[in-house]
Amino acid sequence: MNMAFRYPLWFLAALIMLSVSCSRPLSQQERNEVTEQVTAMLYRYHDDVREHGLQAEFSYIDNSEDFFWVPPGATGPLSFDSVLAAITRNAARYRKVNNSFDMLTVKPITRNTALYTGRIRSAVSDTAGHDTLMFLTETGLAVRRGKEWKLLHGHTSLCPEP
Numbered sequence: 001m002n003m004a005f006r007y008p009l010w011f012l013a014a015l016i017m018l019s020v021s022c023s024r025p026l027s028q029q030e031r032n033e034v035t036e037q038v039t040a041m042l043y044r045y046h047d048d049v050r051e052h053g054l055q056a057e058f059s060y061i062d063n064s065e066d067f068f069w070v071p072p073g074a075t076g077p078l079s080f081d082s083v084l085a086a087i088t089r090n091a092a093r094y095r096k097v098n099n100s101f102d103m104l105t106v107k108p109i110t111r112n113t114a115l116y117t118g119r120i121r122s123a124v125s126d127t128a129g130h131d132t133l134m135f136l137t138e139t140g141l142a143v144r145r146g147k148e149w150k151l152l153h154g155h156t157s158l159c160p161e162p
């Protein structure tokens with residue numbers, strides 16, 4: 001039996017590692033450009049949610065079958081359709097969402113992919129007038145789709161107040 005078919009995940013992982021290791025390293029200028037672009041996208045994302053509500057998130061998440069997200073309290077990753085449904089459901093419950101980064105680090109991988117991690121202060125007001133302040137830690141993978149950066153994978157968890 002062909003080894004690639006016997007151990008498909010190991011083969012895929014080895015193929016990915018080989019393709020990444022064979023690519024040209026980013027120059028410092030390219031690293032700076034990717035960092036600036038992804039940072040700007042993440043800040044625009046929070047600004048748009050603050051101004052237009054949770055449904056503004058639709059413009060920032062990657063509509064592909066590769067997308068997944070693990071939100072706080074989830075036991076596993078959610079697909080694009082599941083996240084879309086959750087955002088739609090929750091958008092009706094919250095009249096104001098004000099997220100801001102206390103800390104953000106972006107690490108370019110290629111000209112079209114970057115990892116990020118950040119600590120988020122999230123102040124939420126629901127339609128009943130209850131205000132909630134949460135602190136979140138988020139780690140994700142951003143990808144360039146054409147000229148736009150999108151969120152492809154990620155994990156968000158609740159964390160204690162600073």
